[in-house]
Amino acid sequence: MNSNDSSRLILLHEKDNVLACRRKINAGDTIVIDGRHIVARGEVDVGHKLARADLAPGDVVLKYGVPIGSITQPTRIGEHVHTHNMKSDYIAITTRHSTGEEAKS
Amino acid sequence: MLGYQRSDGRKGIRNVIVVAYLVECAHHVARRIVDVSADMDVQLIGFPGCYPNEYSLRIMKNLCIHPNVGGVLILSLGCEGFNREGLHATVAASGRPVDTLVIQERGGTASTIAAGVKAVAAMKESIAQTPRVPIGLEELVIATVCGGSDGTSGLTANPAVGKCFDRLVALGSTCIFEETGELIGCEQIMAERAITPALGEAIKACVTKAAHYYTVMGYGSFAPGNADGGLTTQEEKSMGAYAKSGDSPISGVIKPGDHPPSKGLYLLDVVPDGEPRFGFPNINDNAEIAELIACGAHITLFTTGRGSVVGSAISPVIKICANPETYQRMPDDMDVDAGRILNGEATLDEVGGEIFAKVAAVASGERSVSESLGHQEFILTYKSFEPVGPACLPMRARRA
Numbered sequence: 118m119n120s121n122d123s124s125r126l127i128l129l130h131e132k133d134n135v136l137a138c139r140r141k142i143n144a145g146d147t148i149v150i151d152g153r154h155i156v157a158r159g160e161v162d163v164g165h166k167l168a169r170a171d172l173a174p175g176d177v178v179l180k181y182g183v184p185i186g187s188i189t190q191p192t193r194i195g196e197h198v199h200t201h202n203m204k205s206d207y208i209a210i211t212t213r214h215s216t217g218e219e220a221k222s
Numbered sequence: 223m224l225g226y227q228r229s230d231g232r233k234g235i236r237n238v239i240v241v242a243y244l245v246e247c248a249h250h251v252a253r254r255i256v257d258v259s260a261d262m263d264v265q266l267i268g269f270p271g272c273y274p275n276e277y278s279l280r281i282m283k284n285l286c287i288h289p290n291v292g293g294v295l296i297l298s299l300g301c302e303g304f305n306r307e308g309l310h311a312t313v314a315a316s317g318r319p320v321d322t323l324v325i326q327e328r329g330g331t332a333s334t335i336a337a338g339v340k341a342v343a344a345m346k347e348s349i350a351q352t353p354r355v356p357i358g359l360e361e362l363v364i365a366t367v368c369g370g371s372d373g374t375s376g377l378t379a380n381p382a383v384g385k386c387f388d389r390l391v392a393l394g395s396t397c398i399f400e401e402t403g404e405l406i407g408c409e410q411i412m413a414e415r416a417i418t419p420a421l422g423e424a425i426k427a428c429v430t431k432a433a434h435y436y437t438v439m440g441y442g443s444f445a446p447g448n449a450d451g452g453l454t455t456q457e458e459k460s461m462g463a464y465a466k467s468g469d470s471p472i473s474g475v476i477k478p479g480d481h482p483p484s485k486g487l488y489l490l491d492v493v494p495d496g497e498p499r500f501g502f503p504n505i506n507d508n509a510e511i512a513e514l515i516a517c518g519a520h521i522t523l524f525t526t527g528r529g530s531v532v533g534s535a536i537s538p539v540i541k542i543c544a545n546p547e548t549y550q551r552m553p554d555d556m557d558v559d560a561g562r563i564l565n566g567e568a569t570l571d572e573v574g575g576e577i578f579a580k581v582a583a584v585a586s587g588e589r590s591v592s593e594s595l596g597h598q599e600f601i602l603t604y605k606s607f608e609p610v611g612p613a614c615l616p617m618r619a620r621r622a
Contacts, residue, residue, distance in 0.1 A: 124566075127377065137377060138452070139564045163547055163564070164373025164527065165452035178454075181376070185407070185458035198454070205455035207406050207433060208442040212449065 122149040128169070130182030135166040135198050137180070142167070148195060155195035166198045178203055223586045225357030226292065229317035233357045234289035235520050235585045236263065238536055239345050241295045241338065242286060243268035244309070245302035251323075251331055252297040255338035262593070264342055265535040267512075267600045274303035277605040280479045283312045284516040286320075290536050292349035293319040295341050297334070300326030319345045360394035362585060363482065365490075365519035366466045367400065369507035372451020372527030372545055376462020378573070379525035379544035379560040384468035385574025386523065386581065387487065391470040396482045398514055399467040400490035402432040403443040403503060407457030408464040412489075415472045420613035424475050425489060432493040432503075439502055447528045451545070466525065475614040477607050478513035484617035490517060491610075500604035508532055508599045511539065521584055523577060531555045533597025538590045540580050542573075557591045 121128055125148060126136040136150065142161040147154055150169055161167050166180065172192040177184045190202040200210070225233035241264065243252035249268055256266045267285060269278050286294045286309065294313045298306045306322055313320035321341045328334040366383050368375055387397045405412060409429035413422035436442050442456040453459045473486035482488040492513055493503045504510045511522050511534045519537055524530065527544040529552050543549045546561030553559070558576050562568040584590050 129377075137373060139377075162452060164375075164377070164545060166373070166454070180458060181461045183407070183411075183457075183461060185461060186455035199452070200449055200454055203454050205442075205457060208437055208444075208456050210444045210449060210454075210456065211441055211446070213446045 121151065126150070126167070129180060132182045133179045134169045134172060134176070135178055135180050136169050138163055138165050138167060150195060153194070157195060159197055161197050168192045168194050168196050168198050170194050172198070223357050223582070224354040225361070226289070227353040227355045228289050230287070232289040233355060233361055234291070235357070235362070235587070236290040236536070236538070237292040237349055237352055238290055239264045239293045239295065239342055239349065240267050240286060240291055240536065241265070241297060241342065242282060242309070243297040244304035244306055245272050245299050246270040247299040247302065248297040248325055251325055251334050251338065254335045255295065255297070255342060258335065258339045259342045261346070262596065265598050267535050267602070269304060269602050271604060272302045274305065275604050275606075277478070277607055278602055279305055279308065281513065281516045281602055282309055284479045285512070285536060286313045287316040287318065288515060288518070288536055290520060291318065292352055293345035295338055295345065296320065296322040297338065298322060298324045300324045319348050321345070357585070359390065359582060359585070360485070362520045363396045363398065363518040364390055364521050364523065364581060365398040365400070365514035365517070366523040366525070367507060367510050367514065368404070368463050368466065368525045369530040369532070370526045370528035371448055371453060371459055371462060373453055374451070374545040374561065374564060375525055375527040376465055377544070378563040379527070379542040380462050380465040382560045382563065382570050382573040382577060383466045383523050383525055383542060385570055386577040387466070387468035388470055389574065389578050390581070391468070391487050394485045396485050396488065396518075398476070398482065398488045398490050398517055398519060400492050400510060400514060401443060401463065401504070402428050402489070402491050402493050403436050404463040405429055405460050406433050406442070407460045412464065412472065417471050417473055418613070418616045421472065421474065421616055424611065424613045425472065428475060428491040428493065431495070435493050435498055435503060438498050441502070451527050473617055475610060476517060477610055478605070479516045480610065481518045483615055486617070490514065494605045495608040496606060499606060503605070505603060506601065508534060508601045509603060512600060512602055521581055523581070525560070529555065531592070531597065532599045533590070533592030533595070535598045535600040538584050539592045539597070540577070540584060540590050541592060542577060555591060555595070
């Protein structure tokens with residue numbers, strides 16, 4: 118934890134490969150992840166997650182030390198991890214603009 | 223702390239008159255009676271459907287004889303399928319004042335409203351005599367629910383409620399957590415907390431049931447706002463929601479309307495049994511809260527990240543805000559600011575202690591924020607359940 122940017126990021130469990138964001142990160146901000154200085158490429162809001170390491174499609178995402186889904190797109194360290202690069206291993210989620218039927222496919 | 227003594231031995235923390243409509247066709251008349259009575263302790267509940275349903279009858283009965291309820295006025299159109307005589311008899315047998323007004327027999331809208339307002343006024347006088355007796359935290363049933371969750375919920379408000387639950391369970395209170403569809407992914411760790419291995423298997427089975435049900439419906443228990451707030455998957459939301467349960471052993475699994483048969487921590491299985499018949503398990507947060515109250519909850523601890531504003535009829539709702547930015551935007555709707563944990567301004571234990579203190583205050587009569595704002599949301603829809611199996615209640619069930 119000491120080697121992370123603890124004012125803005127929380128590592129919830131040693132095994133985790135994502136960090137939770139406790140204060141908004143803006144594009145261009147430098148953040149520290151496990152001692153590495155990374156320039157944020159995009160905005161990450163409070164409560165959202167970012168990658169603790171480079172992640173590949175099929176990688177299981179660990180938060181609270183447990184699996185919460187898997188990666189669908191190559192994701193670099195420090196990048197926002199969300200619906201664009203990660204999916205549920207149980208049940209698809211829906212948005213205001215998609216129905217459950219669409220989300221299943 | 224003084225409560226209201228009910229003749230079944232239970233004690234309430236409020237003395238509410240409920241006006242209960244039994245079909246949508248009686249809704250307007252019932253609402254007018256509540257509006258004209260202009261008293262925050264005269265509250266509206268009801269069931270919209272014309273077809274009878276065992277579940278909704280049972281829930282309505284349990285709500286009408288809830289310890290926070292002092293008297294009941296039943297509003298029927300006259301031709302609906304709801305068993306109004308059964309509901310009336312249950313309330314009468316509980317020793318509470320009860321009246322049934324059938325609109326078709328009372329000369330229509332205006333005369334029924336007038337009769338209802340008179341009946342409520344008479345009931346208010348009679349329940350003012352309800353004996354006040356000391357009540358301890360160990361006599362309370364406290365429930366928890368989350369709504370408008372986001373990525374902060376599982377970091378602040380939910381684990382803080384878990385801390386409060388641990389203190390309450392240690393004191394001898396009864397605590398209920400719920401929404402098995404929001405525990406998908408947590409079944410294994412949850413089963414390990416069960417007081418018997420058979421109960422652990424029953425917990426896993428009810429999560430499997432939930433996963434199947436939601437898969438058939440095509441939607442998980444996951445709203446677009448959850449994703450806006452940083453939650454990506456059902457199982458991520460589940461892990462956050464699960465934290466509300468704290469660390470105490472799980473004493474049993476109950477279904478809507480079951481009263482926990484002992485003190486301790488209980489899981490409420492809200493997902494209907496059998497193949498999906500009537501739609502989504504709970505169509506919104508208030509459908510869950512109504513079920514928790516039907517299980518005897520005196521107070522519901524409601525955590526929110528995005529910023530829910532709802533309260534409930536019958537039992538007060540305490541709002542715990544997880545997200546510091548949300549708290550900045552809508553502080554007047556929140557009882558507890560758990561987002562301070564994220565800013566490093568408070569610890570989980572401290573906020574857990576604040577929630578615990580708020581429970582004691584609200585149980586002593588202090589109005590929660592949603593109560594003061596007049597939030598008395600209520601909804602009840604169709605469902606069907608089988609009774610729980612023997613493995614679910616190692617401490618033995620007292621079916622209400």
